[in-house]
Amino acid sequence: MIKTVHVALGTRSYDVEIGPGLLAQTGARIAPLMKRRRVCVLTDETVASLHLEALRDGLAAAGVAMEALALPPGEATKSWPHLQRAVDWLLDQKVERNDIVVAFGGGVIGDLAGFAAAILRRGVRFVQIPTSLLAQVDSSVGGKTGINATHGKNLIGAFHQPSLVLADTAVLGTLTARDFLAGYGEVVKYGLLGDAAFFDWLEGQGPALAAGDMAARVEAVTRSVQMKADIVARDETEQGDRALLNLGHTFCHALEAATGYSDRLLHGEGVAIGCALAFELSARLGLCSQEDPSRVRAHLKAMGMKTDLSDIPGDLPDAAALVDLMAQDKKVVDGQLRFILARGIGQAFVTSDVPREMVLSLLEDALATC
Numbered sequence: 349m350i351k352t353v354h355v356a357l358g359t360r361s362y363d364v365e366i367g368p369g370l371l372a373q374t375g376a377r378i379a380p381l382m383k384r385r386r387v388c389v390l391t392d393e394t395v396a397s398l399h400l401e402a403l404r405d406g407l408a409a410a411g412v413a414m415e416a417l418a419l420p421p422g423e424a425t426k427s428w429p430h431l432q433r434a435v436d437w438l439l440d441q442k443v444e445r446n447d448i449v450v451a452f453g454g455g456v457i458g459d460l461a462g463f464a465a466a467i468l469r470r471g472v473r474f475v476q477i478p479t480s481l482l483a484q485v486d487s488s489v490g491g492k493t494g495i496n497a498t499h500g501k502n503l504i505g506a507f508h509q510p511s512l513v514l515a516d517t518a519v520l521g522t523l524t525a526r527d528f529l530a531g532y533g534e535v536v537k538y539g540l541l542g543d544a545a546f547f548d549w550l551e552g553q554g555p556a557l558a559a560g561d562m563a564a565r566v567e568a569v570t571r572s573v574q575m576k577a578d579i580v581a582r583d584e585t586e587q588g589d590r591a592l593l594n595l596g597h598t599f600c601h602a603l604e605a606a607t608g609y610s611d612r613l614l615h616g617e618g619v620a621i622g623c624a625l626a627f628e629l630s631a632r633l634g635l636c637s638q639e640d641p642s643r644v645r646a647h648l649k650a651m652g653m654k655t656d657l658s659d660i661p662g663d664l665p666d667a668a669a670l671v672d673l674m675a676q677d678k679k680v681v682d683g684q685l686r687f688i689l690a691r692g693i694g695q696a697f698v699t700s701d702v703p704r705e706m707v708l709s710l711l712e713d714a715l716a717t718c
Contacts, residue, residue: 349367349368349562349563349566350365350366350367350369350370351365351366351367351566351570352364352365352366353366353570353573353574353577354577355489355490355509355577355580355581356577356581357509357580357581357584360491360509362509362510362511362512362513363512363513364488364489364513364515364573364577365377365512365513365514365515366484366515366517366566366569366570366573367515367516367517367566368516368517368518368562368566369516369518370514370515370516370518371399371402371403371406371477371514371516371518371519372402372405372406372409373406374403374406374407374410374412374477374514375406375407375408375409375410375411375412376409376410377512377514378407378410378412378448378450378475378512379410379411379412381448381473381475381511381512382412382448383446383447384446384447385410385411385412385413386412386413386414386415386447387407387412387413387414387415387447387448387449387450387475388414388415388416388417388437388438388441388443388447388448388449388450389403389414389415389416389417389449389450389452390416390417390419390434390438390449390450390451390452390453390457390460390461390464391416391417391418391419391452391453391457392418392419392420392421392422392425392453392454392456392457393418393419393420393421394421395418395421395452395453395454395457395479396416396418398522399452399479399519399522400416400418400452403450403452403477404416414450415441416452417433417434417437419433419434419457419460421456422456422611423456423496423604423609423610423615424609424610425456425457425460426456426459426460426494426495426496426502426609427495427496428495430460430495431460431463431464431495434460434461434464435464435467435468438464438468439468443468443469443472444469444472445469445470445471445472446472446473447472447473448472448473448474448475448511449461449464449465449468449472449473449474449475450474450475450477451465451474451475451476451477451478451488451510452477452479453478453479453480453483454478454479454480454482454483454487454527455478455480455482455483455486455487455488455615458476458478458483458487458488458493459487459492459493459494459495459502459505460493460495461474461493462474462476462491462492462493462494462508462510463493463494463495463504463505463506463508465493465508466493466505466506466508467506471508473510473511474508474510474511475510475511475512475513475514476488476489476510476512476513476514477513477514477515477516478513478515479516479519479520480520480523480527480531481520481523481527481528481530481531481532481534481535481569481616482530482531482533482534482615482616483531484515484517484520484531484569484573485531485534485535485538485568485569485572485573485576486534486537486572486576486593488510488513488515489513489573489576489577489580490509490576490577490580490584490590490593491507491508491509491510491580491584492505492507493505493506493507493508494506496609499676500601500605500673500676501601501604501605501609502601503676507584507585515569515573517562517565517566517569518562520565521560525558525652526614527614528558529558529616529617529651529652529653530614530615530616530617530620531616532554532557532558532616532620532651532653533596533616533617533618533619533620533623533648533653534572534616534619535550535568535569535572536550536620536623536644536647536648537593537595537596537619537623538571538572538575538576539693539694540595540623540627540644540690540693540694540696541592541593541595541688541690541694541696542575542579542592542694542695542696543571543575543694544692544693544694544695545694546571546575546694547647547693547694549571550568550647551647553567553568554647554650554651555650555651558651558652576593579592579593588698591686591688591698592688592696592697592698594688595622595623595626595688595690595696596618596619596620596621596622596623596624596625596626596688597619597622597688598622598626598674598685598686598687598688599618599621599622599625599626599674600615600618600619600621600622601618601673601674602670602671602673602674603618603621603622603657603660603664603670604618605673605676606664606665606669606670606673607660607662607664612660612661612662613654613660617653617654617659620648620653620654620655621654621655621656621657621659621660623644623648624641624644624645624648624655624656625710625711625714626687626688626689626690627640627641627644627690628641628710629687629689629702629706629707629710630689630690630691632706632709632710633689633702633706635689635690635691636690636691636692636693636695637692640690640692640693643693644693656714656717657711657714657715657717657718658717658718660718664715664718666712666715667708667711667712667715668708670711671704671707671708671711674707684700685700685702685704685707686698686699686700687699687700687702689702
């Protein structure tokens with residue numbers, strides 16, 4: 349059941365392997381990349397307690413030795429102190445430029461470990477072994493690495509492509525229902541931005557996918573990764589099409605900042621709410637029919653996901669403050685906010701032509717239901 353998606357980037361090309369049981373094959377799949385048979389693994393404490401020994405066994409089966417550092421779980425780990433700790437540890441391990449760093453965890457660990465690899469000795473190779481649905485379908489592919497700043501999310505980082513991605517879909521079975529559905533927010537995003545047929549498929553298969561149907565999970569991850577790989581191959585450093593992958597993220601990043609990057613709002617939950625808001629904004633601007641945002645919200649609700657600002661526990665800033673937080677987003681160009689909007693499901697596009705008053709009105713209405 350192993351599927352392969354190739355990310356075509358010339359000399360930086362790599363494969364994404366997707367399917368159950370890949371942890372046991374890790375050593376055999378990484379070995380062809382290695383100069384010496386040892387790896388240094390960056391992970392988090394939660395993933396380590398569940399899966400680190402399985403990874404060690406999978407590496408040892410091919411004669412690969414492993415050292416590991418487990419950092420605290422959570423978005424707060426994407427910070428200067430934890431980056432410094434990771435880099436110092438890698439230097440203590442005498443990691444050389446030809447060695448391989450393994451990012452073993454969700455999006456936080458993937459981003460942090462990838463950035464550590466990017467800056468260590470001006471760049472060492474790394475392999476992504478994503479353990480969350482969000483990381484398997486999105487953050488492990490494409491080479492975006494980085495940490496958060498007090499000013500906003502992912503404002504410090506580098507493009508540094510992995511040498512290989514191993515997405516073991518069996519590992520998804522250990523996720524909490526909340527974490528799985530947060531990742532599903534990124535899966536839905538792919539259908540909404542460029543593949544209406546995939547969104548149709550998700551409406552039918554989403555419940556089975558959430559319930560643990562392995563074939564459905566492999567298919568969903570593969571289709572999501574293929575779409576991202578195609579976009580990244582066209583636009584590696586986000587000069588054009590790659591910005592489409594940020595559907596929902598302009599709203600999401602502001603909401604994450606407003607909630608202090610805490611477990612009040614997981615990233616994928618923010619993406620789901622952001623997608624619903626982006627489609628509602630598109631409808632208000634006359635770009636798509638009102639049926640489209642209604643359909644988006646209906647599917648998210650049917651899956652038991654957060655869809656509205658009222659689903660976020662605790663108080664939120666007012667609409668003006670949220671718009672100010674959006675202004676710190678990486679997608680701001682010449683002071684103009686860029687939004688990913690849609691002319692329909694599967695028809696997203698990038699624009700800076702959105703009146704601030706329209707965004708304020710949308711957020712005021714959304715906050716009024718809280």
